[in-house]
Amino acid sequence: MxxxxxxxxxxxxxGDTTVTAQLSxxxxxKNIQLTILKVLDELKSMHRQSLFRLLVFDARHDLKAFAxxxxxxxxxxxxxxGTPVIFVYDKQKPLVPSFxxxxxxxxxxxxxxxxxxxxxxxxYKKNHQERRVRERRHMxxxxxxxxxxxxxxxxxxxxxxxxxxxxxxxxxxxxTVYKKGRDLQLTRKEFELFMLLVEERDEICSVEAILSxxxxxxPRASKSDLYQYxxxxxxxxxxxxxxxxxxxxxxxVGYQLHI
Numbered sequence: 001m002x003x004x005x006x007x008x009x010x011x012x013x014x015g016d017t018t019v020t021a022q023l024s025x026x027x028x029x030k031n032i033q034l035t036i037l038k039v040l041d042e043l044k045s046m047h048r049q050s051l052f053r054l055l056v057f058d059a060r061h062d063l064k065a066f067a068x069x070x071x072x073x074x075x076x077x078x079x080x081x082g083t084p085v086i087f088v089y090d091k092q093k094p095l096v097p098s099f100x101x102x103x104x105x106x107x108x109x110x111x112x113x114x115x116x117x118x119x120x121x122x123x124y125k126k127n128h129q130e131r132r133v134r135e136r137r138h139m140x141x142x143x144x145x146x147x148x149x150x151x152x153x154x155x156x157x158x159x160x161x162x163x164x165x166x167x168x169x170x171x172x173x174x175x176t177v178y179k180k181g182r183d184l185q186l187t188r189k190e191f192e193l194f195m196l197l198v199e200e201r202d203e204i205c206s207v208e209a210i211l212s213x214x215x216x217x218x219p220r221a222s223k224s225d226l227y228q229y230x231x232x233x234x235x236x237x238x239x240x241x242x243x244x245x246x247x248x249x250x251x252x253v254g255y256q257l258h259i
Contacts, residue, residue: 010054011034011035012035015039026252056085088106113253187232197256207253207255
């Protein structure tokens with residue numbers, strides 16, 4: 001049994017070292033607690049009150065293990081009304097179990113992108129919504145305050161809507177981004193990419209999600225298209241584009257803004 005961090009939020013059951021390495025890297029990047037088990041029976045050794053929000057089960061090798069699961073395992077899985085299970089399967093040998101209620105299916109090749117979606121649903125959706133509510137409330141409070149006449153060095157448009165994050169200031173109205181007071185002169189697509197990462201800055205944006213947002217009417221848009229914009233954006237926002245500290249690449253998943 002391998003445990004990352006100090007308490008469990010995701011349990012992964014797989015004997016495939018490639019799968020567990022991917023999950024470990026993903027959870028480390030997302031700051032999610034992870035427990036790795038090699039076989040389902042290892043759940044028996046866990047205390048019944050060990051809480052976890054998601055179970056990733058590599059069903060390519062031993063799907064029938066769930067059908068044979070004894071009462072103690074079912075008690076653990078049904079704790080707090082049922083633990084959602086993600087079944088990882090092989091596209092060439094699709095398996096659809098019908099004996100478990102809370103389940104999802106992910107082809108092996110789509111593990112990380114699919115997991116990112118479900119993590120957003122089960123882990124961060126509520127926190128993300130609460131943050132958005134706080135930001136909107138803060139924005140409304142600022143708009144309610146009278147303008148004191150001080151417009152600053154980049155006052156074009158609605159100065160009350162400026163978003164400040166560390167060294168950066170974003171004016172959504174004029175679609176401009178400033179770093180230490182200097183206009184970065186982003187192109188339209190660079191600004192859209194930056195704003196998408198700003199809005200999702202508590203999460204990792206998958207490549208697929210970014211492509212669908214930036215090029216909704218261009219199904220032929222590819223990862224190389226996105227990489228070109230990431231490359232040019234880094235030249236403008238990073239002190240050293242070769243060693244990015246703000247616009248981070250999360251290998252195998254996507255990108256995240258770290259400000």
